[in-house]
Amino acid sequence: MSTSDVTKDGVQGQREGRDALIGQGSRKGERRRRRGERAMVPKAEFTSYYGKPVLNAPVWQAADIAGYFFLGGLAGAGSVLAAGAELTGRPAAARALKISSLAAIAGSAAALVHDLGRPARFFNMLRVIKPTSPMSMGSWLLAAYGPAAGAAAVLDVTGLFKPLGRAATAGAAALGPAVAAYTAVLAADTAVPAWHEGYRELPLVFVGSAAAAASGMALLASPVAETAPMRSAAVFGAGLELAASKLMERRLGMVAEPYRQGKGGTLIRAAEILSVAGAAGGALLGGRSRVAAAVSGAALLAGSACTRFGVFHAGMQSAQDPKYTVVPQRERANARDTAKTEGA
Template sequence: MSTSDVTKGGIRGERPGREAEVGRGLRPGRRGRRGRRGEELMVPQAEFTSYYGRPVITPPSWQARDIAGYFFLGGLAGAGSVLAAGSHLTGRRTAARALKISSTVAIAGSAAALVHDLGRPERFANMLRVFKPTSPMSMGSWLLAAYGPAAGAAAVLDVTGLLPRAGRTATIAAALLGPAVAAYTAVLAADTAVPAWHEGYRELPFVFTGSAAVAAAGMALMTAPPEENAPARRAALLGAAVETAAVRAMERRVGVVAETYRHGRAGRLMRAARVLTALGALGAALPARCSRPAAAVSGAALLAASACTRFGVFHAGVASAEDPKYTVLPQRERLERRQAEQAGKSGETERAERAEQP
């Protein structure tokens, strides 16, 4: 119990060694909010928390089979149209026809998954009432509306042999729209508040594009004869390299949020994707050149790898939204970086002012 008392002459009866020390026990180099340069905080930095431990943001309520399937099938369709156009223009008729058909089926499945998630088909039609270039959802809806008929016409005219010039035009149109169809879902996901998607906005389009190329190459290896699969084998190697490099770059840059891509269901799927991609790319580079069964096995591995990547990204997003730390900590890190940058600029200004003084 303290026996000190405040009098006109000061404090009487105080116990020695009880004076408050500013910033004692805290990390050096911290600045007070209003203090002069070099002062330290009197209280430690507060830890993050949330109301009753509930998520800070609302986790996605989408079904994995709908949205992750929508991601995967859209990528397969878009990249497949690019490979189909290349095969068509270089005289690889069997490969071109198989890829045109697979792209048509894939985009139909992708649209069906999207409509199923929306609940009612008219909701997709309602999205076409507005053309907004700054909205990934609006632009994605228009992309699907333009790409689907082009891919379907290319497949139907190739199978029937009717209107070869119109079929060639439809093939080229689908190939021009294909890369956007394969990549726009990454922009759509990164435009949300889900930390694992939003924080990876720089690399996620490359992840999706590489994964789409892997899927289209796998489909071509499964359906085309070995003498026509040279472009597919090159696409498999390129797509695998792009996807692997983009995933690693994203995990390094996003900081603590990268944990969601390494643990739990998402971690298992991403590891399976890496193994299957490596096996499929190795098979595409070696035995698929001369063996139809080997090409089919490699193609199946590449398709499975692409699907694992899309489902892994989806589940990482759900996990990051359910844990409040993946929402709070990145915000705090950005705030600390901005404060450090401002402090550095203030220090440079002070040094410049002192240097100008006589």
Template sequence: MTATHRRRRGRGEQPVVPEATFASYYGTPVLNRPTWKALDIAGYLFLGGLAGASSLLAAGAEATARPALARVAKLGAAGAVSASLGLLVHDLGRPSRFLNMLRVCKPTSPMSVGSWLLAGYAPLTLTAAATDVAGRFRLVGRAAALSAAVLGPVVTTYTAVLIADTAVPSWHDAHRELPFVFAGSGATAAAGLALVGAPAGQTGPARRMAVLGAALEVGAFRLMRRRMGLTAEPYERGLLRAAEALTASGAALAGLRGGRAPGAVAGAALLAGSAALRFGVFHAGVASAQDPKYTVVPQRERLAARAREGT
């Protein structure tokens, strides 16, 4: 090594290298693509949120003497959680695989906790709905409805923890705000179902839930995208933009007092917006797993930040 070369190195000159391309061996992604079926798991995310928030709305309707609203919410919770379980089992392949998850309870595993949560929550919603329709065993039905309402917020949000507890970049990096996004989305879905199915005179709580849920969903989602940086790019897709527009317009209509027809339009928009959000979040995560840059670039940025802190 010449003296001139040593002096140049001492001045801190850096070698010039070509800009990195984000590819992997044989063109395969850095991460394995999630093998979950889109219709099954995105539908499971949507229906679980609808069920949990509907149980909370049903308890509020009973407490304020709105029996028609309470019945719609109870039936919605029971139907949604039953369909949600059906989609989950369909994705697993056979019912025995879901039952196998109940052989142990692992508090550190969102999947294990979620399985036990659904196993306890689903019978409560079915009992509450069945006793309401039959008009018998009302004391048992009220106890079941109240218990379902206690578990409802957890049922609405635990799926956000479930998908964020993975290596998928756009899911994992959203772990702080995603439960709040799902809470708002579940609230708008439950309110939308109530506006479609309940008499207009009893939908006051549903209208308020729609406005508050939309504010929480849209606000938390925008905060999440600002904080995430590069891994927020997959969330800038048409489906999620449509979800935000549907939710905002549905909440605006729900805030206006009107007859059955405007309420039904608002409810349909809220249901569609909530479903679009869950499907959009699912597809955004899959897209981030398939593109190596969403794994490589944030890792390099974190390493650089740690090096600066160490210096």
């Protein structure tokens, strides 16, 4: 056993690294460090918790969940545009949008059920109504919207029960904005940093993306003479999506890195290019050329899909790197300590 003795020449036999670190782990020590004293040890860097990840990433598959996001947005916004087209005397555009909304919501529900594993799990979510749960409310929203969108499309195509068809169209349009936006609320309700931290802007990103997608479908499937309002909606949707995305990235700071890097960043950049090109092409050339309208519509649809898949992959990337979970928590804790110190 090593010992140390105090002599006139100092401490003899002292073991290195055995000095007590005054103030470590205490608020008093934190205040001293804020006044300029140098910390004796570096701050801990968290990479795992007893060998396990700090955050368990979702087991969702991109084709299922990102497809569910995209198709749900296309359906909801399409119903809103279909109602507007019907009210303004654009029957071909209204019919095309009703049919596409029915196909999209059917595909969205199929993707959700495939991710859940079996249909019974979806119906089990309808056993209760929980207003504080986005999943519970979203399930009921889909259960109400799906039949309305289906009735609107079928009755329009067959020409039967026109008053009932108009009522179904209005009902689907009333639920459409919620269908387009609720998946953003669902994602932000998770612990995934890139989604959770973006809870303010992510619904606006999804709504803008949905409006651009539905407008693109109208440009792709409707006569040029009936697409003037859809071209305006495309510009609005693409502008809202781009503005909300940039605002979210600026506010998130470091947590926005997955939206700029890796697979998520690549898809987000592709979405920006396609959405801007589609909206500009539709506005400038979509009213003159059927080909230009179709190409612009396809670009808008592709841009919206890239946005949803980009957001999905950015979230998964942020869940896999512990710094996106730990660093914001540490910054918030330090800010609270500073506020308490200044208020004391």
